[in-house]
Amino acid sequence: MLEYRVEIALWAISGIIPFFMLNIWTNNNLNESINISDIMLSRYFLCAFFVRQFSVVWVVFSFEEDSLMGKVSPYLIQPLNPFFRYFAQHLAEQITRFPFALIIAFFFFIFNPESIWIPNLGILLLSIVSTFLSFLIQFLIQSIVACLCFWTEKASSIEKLLFIPTLFLSGLLAPVVSFPAYIKSWIYLTPFPYLIDFPANLLSGNETNIIGGLSMQILWIFLLFPLFKKIWSEGTKKYTAMGS
């Protein structure tokens, strides 16, 4: 059991990029240029950490491995889309991460006591919904890419192309508000800022368009879901059950 506990702790620690970014931002006083106080910035990156913990997705890697090893075959002849299995796995792992994420937050507040705040219940609930929607968007994007396994066998390489915009445009390295205005307007048309930036701003109490953000998240889900269904249906016709 010890190895499992260590593995879970490592999962949680592996998502601490936002804290490194916070350090870079505050040490270089970069937040002054975007009119965000130190406290609000530290809350933002803490929230980004939380959102990341509960929206990170790796379905493309799981599906690719299962597909190449022939493990998808038994799932395909069950009356349940295999992606529900991966979905359930992700949810289960998120629940497992929760206590570890709380411990990291606890230590964060010990070192940054001025950042302690209690969001009101309404905002907290909306943030949970928004984080879940962010998870759904990422899950759908990766599932669509994962379905390319039916054609390319190496869908994870395509996912790596998406990793770069996700890293820079999602708000993981910097709040989207820090980008120049003309770039920002384009970024907000993509799904990326709704993955981390929007839910993190919402939870941390930064100024954000709640209705606009939630609507965009729902819109992206409505756009991505039929695309996933279509690519799944076409892809399974191409399935050769290799490795089995």
Next chain:
Amino acid sequence: MVKNIINVRNLSKSFDISSKEPGLKGTIKHFFKRQTKSLKVIKDISFEIKEGEIVGFLGANGAGKTTILKMLCGLIYPSEGSILVSGHLPFRRKENFLKNITLIMGQKQQLIWDLPPIESFYLNASIYDLDKFEAKKRIKKLSEMLEIDEELFIPVRKLSLGQRMKSELLAALIHEPNILFLDEPTLGLDINAQRNLRKFLQKYNKETNATICLTSHYMKDITSLCKRVICVHEGEISYDGKLNLLLKKLSPVKEISIVCCSEKEANKLESSGFTVKNKIKNEITIKIENKSITSSLKTILNNFDIEDLFINEPPIDEIIGKVLIKKDYDI
């Protein structure tokens, strides 16, 4: 009259295969100009399988047996022709169809590796809409049939291959399917585990009247389970019919080893008109046609002084092997 549960008409399947020459040059060439060709692995086959039948698919490696099973269970899409399984087009993978079938592939597992099998059983029960009470009842019944008990609560990775295979079977049968597709289910199992598995499949077939389509390289699986076999050679059906008929046709003679009382008696037998395979001192081996075996044995027993007599059944692997390597074998 027993109805057909599987109907296959003019079924073909082609795969696009790319080939690469060795070395750096070959890799660069492959990267810029990939050579692909279409390979027809199943060629215009037709057959029917009746409800409750156990049919063995025989063929050499790469003959197309597994591809046929994969198309029958809806895992892969046929290129041409039609398949109807229990009134469904398998590749559409409709819920009603999927709830009626199962596919078991030797060495491929669906059990969750780090958890005890019981967890996978309950997961499968939920997938097939079984309530907890019903699931418990079926797990109990199947685990008794398969003779597994405490293994249900041990993580899968710690089970032996035989225990794992039994658990795989239980997981695959929890929804009580009517049609079982078994692709080399005894692969890698020891003799006792193989025998137990065969006994279980016979019992399951008897109790539920399930149809079983089976591929195996172990002839014992085929001979003890299947009355009917379909031989596949390079994607085509080379024989479809009763196994005993195939064996009779392929092996029309039996070898009889006779130990005579003396060498003189053996010489007498040698010159009496029987086809002699070999003779060493007072031991002689003769070949007799299946149809005249009773009368020939009577003649031998009445006219010669013999000490002992053995009827040698020809090795079944050898006989079936002949069918597998030659398409136009005279059956």
